[in-house]
Amino acid sequence: MDFQLDDAARERLEALRAFGRETIRPLGIERDRAGSPTPPDHPFFREVLARGLTRPPAGSDEGGTSLGAAVWRVVAGQELAYWDRGVSSSLPGPGLGGGPVMSMGTPEQQKRLLGPFRDMTEPRWAAFAMTEPGAGSDVARIQSRAVRDGDDWVLNGAKLYSANADRADWIVVFATVDPALGRAGHRAFIVERGMPGLSEPKPEKKMGIKAYASASFTMNDLRVPADNLLGSEARYESRGGGQRPGAGFKGAMQTFNATRPAIAANAVGMARACLDEATAFARDRDRLTGRHRDRLERMRRRIRAAWLMCLKAAWLADRGEPNMVEASMSKATAAEVAMEAASLGMEVLGAVGAQGEHLIEKLYRDVKAMDIVEGTGQIQRIVMARHLVNYPRDA
Numbered sequence: 001m002d003f004q005l006d007d008a009a010r011e012r013l014e015a016l017r018a019f020g021r022e023t024i025r026p027l028g029i030e031r032d033r034a035g036s037p038t039p040p041d042h043p044f045f046r047e048v049l050a051r052g053l054t055r056p057p058a059g060s061d062e063g064g065t066s067l068g069a070a071v072w073r074v075v076a077g078q079e080l081a082y083w084d085r086g087v088s089s090s091l092p093g094p095g096l097g098g099g100p101v102m103s104m105g106t107p108e109q110q111k112r113l114l115g116p117f118r119d120m121t122e123p124r125w126a127a128f129a130m131t132e133p134g135a136g137s138d139v140a141r142i143q144s145r146a147v148r149d150g151d152d153w154v155l156n157g158a159k160l161y162s163a164n165a166d167r168a169d170w171i172v173v174f175a176t177v178d179p180a181l182g183r184a185g186h187r188a189f190i191v192e193r194g195m196p197g198l199s200e201p202k203p204e205k206k207m208g209i210k211a212y213a214s215a216s217f218t219m220n221d222l223r224v225p226a227d228n229l230l231g232s233e234a235r236y237e238s239r240g241g242g243q244r245p246g247a248g249f250k251g252a253m254q255t256f257n258a259t260r261p262a263i264a265a266n267a268v269g270m271a272r273a274c275l276d277e278a279t280a281f282a283r284d285r286d287r288l289t290g291r292h293r294d295r296l297e298r299m300r301r302r303i304r305a306a307w308l309m310c311l312k313a314a315w316l317a318d319r320g321e322p323n324m325v326e327a328s329m330s331k332a333t334a335a336e337v338a339m340e341a342a343s344l345g346m347e348v349l350g351a352v353g354a355q356g357e358h359l360i361e362k363l364y365r366d367v368k369a370m371d372i373v374e375g376t377g378q379i380q381r382i383v384m385a386r387h388l389v390n391y392p393r394d395a
């Protein structure tokens with residue numbers, strides 16, 4: 001495995017770093033104090049597009065440099081979250097909605113849905129909505145219903161915490177044709193902004209990462225054309241007719257295998273920010289006692305180990321090799337490391353951290369989400385343990 005950055009990637013990383021320092025960190029602090037997400041018409045988003053910061057490095061064509069696309073995503077994701085994870089999650093793009101469209105969508109759907117994101121003049125967002133008031137970790141319990149009616153599907157239900165749903169052109173919504181079927185009943189639909197029956201997505205209150213919206217919405221007799229069933233009905237049928245078990249569920253899980261290393265990389269970036277804040281404070285105040293030295297050094301080691309796990313998981317993804325265990329391992333480890341680093345930072349700063357004005361206090365609130373999103377730490381451990389004892393994947 002070779003993770004050396006080539007010149008194009010190094011240059012792009014330097015640009016991200018400079019933009020992070022000058023713009024992303026201050027905006028994240030501003031939004032944290034305001035307690036609300038960056039409005040979609042904020043000039044920041046146009047500036048991001050104009051600078052081409054959301055594109056992979058020149059010549060890479062999503063991964064054609066010496067670094068693959070997945071490895072580049074963790075490298076960039078780590079850097080952006082170092083400066084502010086909330087702002088980095090608010091950046092225009094298909095976001096979590098892009099994964100299922102790529103893994104489940106027909107070529108026509110991929111072109112129709114992802115094509116507009118190539119336009120770098122207008123900020124656009126998409127979203128992913130699985131979580132419901134009664135179904136978080138156990139996604140098999142989703143209750144949003146999908147009923148076929150002629151050429152349409154009719155959706156009813158409620159979704160929670162969908163990132164950027166308040167500004168999304170479309171949202172990948174998971175619903176079930178029959179809750180008794182569990183995962184086998186899942187279907188993924190494209191719900192477009194303005195469709196009758198879709199309530200106005202409402203940003204939730206969050207303890208941290210406030211610069212982006214996690215929005216809730218309801219669907220009341222929302223009619224979706226059959227073309228908006230992701231992957232078309234054939235995807236969900238078995239060869240012999242009837243249901244193909246868990247095609248919708250598997251599509252969501254494939255998405256997680258691709259995105260968990262990126263979430264892990266965000267956590268590593270945030271842990272690095274905690275370590276830098278704590279180290280600078282200890283150095284400036286002459287507080288580098290033996291106890292702190294030991295803690296800071298432990299964090300540096302742990303951050304390095306978590307980072308290597310992210311790179312390995314992404315490297316496997318670039319090679320098209322199975323990475324489920326590595327993806328879960330990186331996510332579980334990096335989130336733990338980030339929480340520990342934030343806690344350590346608070347300890348090193350003592351009362352100064354607790355006053356609520358220092359970045360470390362914001363990081364302390366921000367990092368918890370990294371343990372929750374895309375499967376909590378417990379869920380990652382279940383995924384890995386099932387693999388360890390060879391438990392059937394669909395059971």
Ligand SMILES: Cc1cc2nc3c(=O)[nH]c(=O)nc-3n(C[C@H](O)[C@H](O)[C@H](O)COP(=O)(O)OP(=O)(O)OC[C@H]3O[C@@H](n4cnc5c(N)ncnc54)[C@H](O)[C@@H]3O)c2cc1C
Pocket residue numbers: 096128129130131135136137138160161162163206209214369372373374375376377378379382
């Ligand atoms: C900032 C943020 C952004 C999010 N973005 C999105 C998004 O874009 N789209 C989306 O669909 N969802 C999103 N979510 C929702 C997120 O995926 C869920 O919060 C997560 O899956 C956990 O579900 P829950 O909150 O209902 O907790 P629960 O599932 O109720 O879990 C509560 C606790 O029980 C533990 N637990 C649950 N089951 C088990 C088990 N079998 N064994 C041991 N422990 C268990 C969990 O680890 C957790 O500690 C987001 C959440 C947050 C906080």
